[in-house]
Amino acid sequence: MTRVGFLLIPGFALMSYASAIEPLRAANVLTGNSLYRWRHISIEGGDIVASNGVRIQADASVADVGRMDAIIVCAGGNPQTFDHAPTMAFLRRMARHGVRLGGVSAGPFLLARAGVLEGYRCTVHWEHIPAFTETFPYLQLSRSLFEIDRDRFTCAGGIAALDMMHALIRIAHGPSVASAVSDWFLQTEVRRGEVAQRLSPTERFGVHHPKLVRTLSRMEKNIEQPLSSSRLAELAGVSLRQLERLFARHLRTTIGRRYAQMRLERARLLLRQTTLPVGEVALATGFGSPMAFSRAYRERFGLTPRQDRAVG
Incomplete structure (x- = not known):
């Protein structure tokens, strides 16, 4: 039996959590054996509230978990603002004791902050990638759906957790059990970990002209x-x-306006998900001065960067 602790951080993403825990229940049911047992862990005891308001009753806190074989951190929202020393100490203690550590959605962010991802490949939800790379530039971050590297496993979240759990169940109990679990959840296509998280540029941008798609991708990078x-x-x-005509015809905008929109959207993520000073956010998004950045930001979002950070 594998004992799994789900460390639920307030505001965790319910979809990611459900996609990670339900395959364990299915494996037990379909095999008729107690392959997995799980506990819900909170940072201080009591109920944990998900981002949509659903409450999960905790079985233990980080102070009294008991023996575990694996811990899966489920988080969401703005992980940069999470600062709970006992939780960080708990994760480091689990790592020292050889407990396998995983994270879904924003969970990998907390594992990184605890210092338990150094030397491991990892991934995180695409929304958190700009903040993650700014905060932990030395870590081996991929843009994949999930990464399993020895005793660490991380996932971008959402339904991608189903794919990761399929891989973990396959490693532990073989392909037939993993396939039965996926089939039970009508998962007719199990994706590999290296599959990209986001839709293709053609689908995301809503355009099909190859030169325009490649240009938009270059702008993002x-x-x-x-x-x-x-x-x-x-x-x-x-x-x-010709390029200006392509932007006008297919996107109803100019190259400069679309590029500025991309940069400002990245800036908004950094403001809301990191504690970087406004001046550093300006530099990280290609603005030569905080004044120019603030002016462009206000024109786009109706708030100054500092006002938006306070609201977010």
Whole structure:
């Protein structure tokens, strides 16, 4: 029997949690054996409230968990603001005792903050990637659905946890049990860990012109040091006038406006998910000065960066 502790952080994503725990229950039911037993762990005892208001009753707190084989951290919202020393100490203690550690959705962020992901491949939900890379630039972060690296396993969250649990059950109990669990949940296609988290650029941007799609992808990858419009056109193999026409025809905007929108959206994530000073956020999103950044930010969102951070 594998004893699994689900460490639920207030505001955790219910979908990610359910996708991680339900396959364990299914494995027990389908095999007729108690392959897994689980406990719900809170940071201080009592009920834990998910992001949608659902309450889960805790079986233990980080102070009195008992013996576990694995701990899965479920978190959501803004993990950068979570600062609970006993929880960080608990995760480090579990690591020292050889307990396998996992995280779903924003859970990997907390594992990183506890210092238990150094030397391991890991992943996190795409929404948290900008903040994660700014905060932990030395970690081996991938953009995959999930990563299993020795005694660490991390997942981007959502229904991707189903794919990760399939892989973990397969490792522990073989392909037939894992396939039976996936089949029970009508999971007709089990995705590999290295599959990308997000929709393809064509689907996300709603355009099909290959040169335009490649240009938008380049813009996303060059936020801190934006490429000039002429350079984007050169890389796309078209004239600047042709590229501007593509943006006008397919996106009803200009290259400059779309690029600014991407950079400001990245800035908003950094403001809400990190404690980086506003000036550093400005530099990380390609703005030459805090004043120019603040002016552009206010025009886009109706608030200054500091006002938006306070609201978020």
